[in-house]
Amino acid sequence: MENKEIWLRSLITDTPQEGRELAIKMSRKSIAAIQTDPEVRKQLRSDYANDTAQLIASAQVIALEFQTVALANNYWKHLED
Amino acid sequence: MENKEIWLRSLITDTPQEGRELAIKMSRKSIAAIQTDPEVRKQLRSDYANDTAQLIASAQVIALEFQTVALANNYWKHLED
Amino acid sequence: MENKEIWLRSLITDTPQEGRELAIKMSRKSIAAIQTDPEVRKQLRSDYANDTAQLIASAQVIALEFQTVALANNYWKHLED
Amino acid sequence: MENKEIWLRSLITDTPQEGRELAIKMSRKSIAAIQTDPEVRKQLRSDYANDTAQLIASAQVIALEFQTVALANNYWKHLED
Amino acid sequence: MENKEIWLRSLITDTPQEGRELAIKMSRKSIAAIQTDPEVRKQLRSDYANDTAQLIASAQVIALEFQTVALANNYWKHLED
Amino acid sequence: MENKEIWLRSLITDTPQEGRELAIKMSRKSIAAIQTDPEVRKQLRSDYANDTAQLIASAQVIALEFQTVALANNYWKHLED
Numbered sequence: 001m002e003n004k005e006i007w008l009r010s011l012i013t014d015t016p017q018e019g020r021e022l023a024i025k026m027s028r029k030s031i032a033a034i035q036t037d038p039e040v041r042k043q044l045r046s047d048y049a050n051d052t053a054q055l056i057a058s059a060q061v062i063a064l065e066f067q068t069v070a071l072a073n074n075y076w077k078h079l080e081d
Numbered sequence: 082m083e084n085k086e087i088w089l090r091s092l093i094t095d096t097p098q099e100g101r102e103l104a105i106k107m108s109r110k111s112i113a114a115i116q117t118d119p120e121v122r123k124q125l126r127s128d129y130a131n132d133t134a135q136l137i138a139s140a141q142v143i144a145l146e147f148q149t150v151a152l153a154n155n156y157w158k159h160l161e162d
Numbered sequence: 163m164e165n166k167e168i169w170l171r172s173l174i175t176d177t178p179q180e181g182r183e184l185a186i187k188m189s190r191k192s193i194a195a196i197q198t199d200p201e202v203r204k205q206l207r208s209d210y211a212n213d214t215a216q217l218i219a220s221a222q223v224i225a226l227e228f229q230t231v232a233l234a235n236n237y238w239k240h241l242e243d
Numbered sequence: 244m245e246n247k248e249i250w251l252r253s254l255i256t257d258t259p260q261e262g263r264e265l266a267i268k269m270s271r272k273s274i275a276a277i278q279t280d281p282e283v284r285k286q287l288r289s290d291y292a293n294d295t296a297q298l299i300a301s302a303q304v305i306a307l308e309f310q311t312v313a314l315a316n317n318y319w320k321h322l323e324d
Numbered sequence: 325m326e327n328k329e330i331w332l333r334s335l336i337t338d339t340p341q342e343g344r345e346l347a348i349k350m351s352r353k354s355i356a357a358i359q360t361d362p363e364v365r366k367q368l369r370s371d372y373a374n375d376t377a378q379l380i381a382s383a384q385v386i387a388l389e390f391q392t393v394a395l396a397n398n399y400w401k402h403l404e405d
Numbered sequence: 406m407e408n409k410e411i412w413l414r415s416l417i418t419d420t421p422q423e424g425r426e427l428a429i430k431m432s433r434k435s436i437a438a439i440q441t442d443p444e445v446r447k448q449l450r451s452d453y454a455n456d457t458a459q460l461i462a463s464a465q466v467i468a469l470e471f472q473t474v475a476l477a478n479n480y481w482k483h484l485e486d
Contacts, residue, residue, distance in 0.1 A: 006420075006422050007422070008420075008421045008422045008425050009422070010421060010485065011421055011475065011480050011481065012480075012482075015089075015090070016089045016090065016091060017087050017089045017090070020107075020110070024114055026425075026468070026471075027464055030429070030463065030464035030467040030468070031460050031461070031463075033429055033467075034454055034460055034463050034464075035455070035460055040454075040455065044455070047457045048115070048457040048461065049115055049121075050116070050125070051457075052125045052129040052132075052135055053134070053458070054458055054461055055112050055115055056129065056135055056138045056139050056142060057138065057458065057462065057465070058111065058112075058115050058461050058464075059108055059112055059139075059142045060141060060145065060465060061468050062114075063107070063111070063142050063146050064145060064465060064468035064469060064472065065468050066146070066149060067145065067148065067149050068468075068471060068472050068480075070092065070153065071480070072480035072482070075093075075152070076092065077093075077153070079091065080093055097172060097173055098169070098171070101188075101191070105192070105195055129196070130196055130197045130202075131202065131206070133206045133209045133210040134210070134215070134219065136193050136196055136206070137210065137220050137223060139192065139196050140192035140193055140220075140223045141219070141222060141226060143195075144188070144189070144192070144223050144226035144227050144230070147188075147230060148229065151230050151234065152230075156173050156174075156230075156234035158174075158234070160172065177251075177252070178252065178253060179249050179250070181251075182251055182269075182272070186276055211277055211283075212278070212287070214287045214291040214294075214297055215291070215297055215300065217277055217278055217287070218274070218291065218300045218304060219300065220273065220274075221270055221274055221277075221304045222300070222303060222307060224273040224276075225269070225270070225273070225304050225307035225308050225311075228269075228308070229307065229310065232311050232315065233311075233314075237254050237255075237311075237314070237315035238253070239255075239315070241253065242253065242255055258330075258332075259333065259334060259335055260330050260331070260332045260333070263332050263353070267354075267357055291358070292358055292359045295372040295375075295378055296377070296378055296381065298355050298359055298368070299355070299372065299378055299382050299385060301355075301358050302351055302355055302358075302382075302385045303381070303384060303388060305354040305357070306354070306385050306388035306389050306392070307388060309350075309389070309392060310388065310391065313392050313396065314392075314395075318335050318336075318392075318395070318396035319334070319335065320336075320396070322334065323334065323336055339411075339413075339414070340413045340415060340416055341412070341414070343413075344413050344431075344434070348438055372439070373439055373445075376449045376452045376453040376456075376459055377456075377462065379436050379439055379449070380436070380462045380463050380466060381462065382436075382439050383432055383435035383436055383439075383466045384462070384465060384466045384469065386438075387469035387470050390470070391469065391472065391473050394416065394477065395476075399416050399417075399477035401477070403415065404415065
């Protein structure tokens with residue numbers, strides 16, 4: 001039980017854009033939970049940033065995480081006039 | 082914290098068609114968030130636009146994003162009748 | 163901003179079968195949004211229509227789109243009894 | 244507009260088991276909508292029935308379709324005591 | 325219409341753990357619905373149990389099935405104090 | 406019916422962060438349910454922790470499981486002021 005960073009305090013964000021950023025963060029943290037070595041992750045990053053199949057798969061993860069974030073925020077409907 | 086474009090101000094769109102366009106934009110912005118170099122992205126684009134497996138995977142991302150957009154807009158039911 | 167076809171006026175359909183057809187149309191339009199050349203698309207079509215892995219991936223896209231369409235139509239429950 | 248079989252009249256089934264069968268049927272009909280030649284489909288079938296990766300991908304499609312069917316039937320809760 | 329086993333009588337389970345087991349069963353039954361020969365399935369099993377990509381894909385199917393089971397059981401909230 | 410560990414007593418967690426950890430646990434337990442040999446799993450682990458495509462696929466499973474956990478916890482909205 002090493003010291004663990006608390007990185008997800010809330011699913012609520014001020015704006016859709018911040019919700020999007022949270023979804024991207026969630027995707028990245030999942031990768032980091034499996035490949036725990038930051039040096040290896042940095043190395044692997046160039047692999048998938050240049051491979052369209054993997055870029056698309058990453059976009060799919062972000063879409064799934066954003067579904068959760070958007071629902072949690074009731075689609076930020078309170079921001080509409 | 083470079084200057085960041087705010088590209089997602091709302092999930093609400095006037096019509097289903099615009100909702101579809103937003104879903105496609107969301108998919109593209111996910112790719113851009115990972116592969117940040119527009120020149121590389123342009124190059125990669127010809128890769129996946131001619132590879133059916135990747136076209137289908139892209140369609141899957143759009144379908145997921147559209148699920149979120151459609152729900153946010155309550156399926157544009159107010160436009161019926 | 164070339165002249166754009168409006169192909170998605172509503173998610174509401176008369177029957178589940180028509181909902182299914184709309185889901186298929188949505189899948190196809192996603193492909194067309196990325197690979198905009200109809201000649202290339204026609205060529206690519208024989209690729210994936212004979213590759214089971216890609217047929218299954220296509221079926222997955224249709225399943226996702228249909229989830230959206232079916233929910234928009236409240237599962238066509240008004241047609242029962 | 245060839246003569247088209249109406250195969251999806253309703254998402255409502257009597258039991259969860261029948262809902263499962265409908266989900267499988269929906270998956271198969273998606274494949275058939277793309278690869279319209281039944282002879283080719285029969286040939287392709289042996290391909291994916293012996294390839295675990297494709298069997299798993301098929302199971303994923305069935306899971307997605309069943310989500311829709313199960314929700315349409317309110318999880319058949321009326322059958323519980 | 326051979327004699328068919330009724331294996332899904334209800335989506336309701338007593339506990340989350342049993343819900344998890346049902347989700348796994350649902351995944352397996354989908355495979356069995358496509359590859360109907362139990363001998364072939366047994367043979368194929370060693371293929372995917374040692375291939376991480378396929379293990380992960382299987383975990384994805386279980387996750388999708390569990391979404392359905394968990395929702396059907398209203399997340400077993402009645403078990404909480 | 407060997408002695409079975411009960412590892413999923415509840416989907417309810419105190420915080421989003423713990424919900425995330427539960428989602429990761431759920432993903433891992435699915436793998437363990439298929440590949441039951443812990444020694445083989447340990448060996449396989451290095452395979453996918455260094456393969457970006459598989460890391461991304463794992464992140465997708467976590468995203469799906471988290472959708473379920475987050476909904477079960479009503480997005481931990483009671484923790485907001």
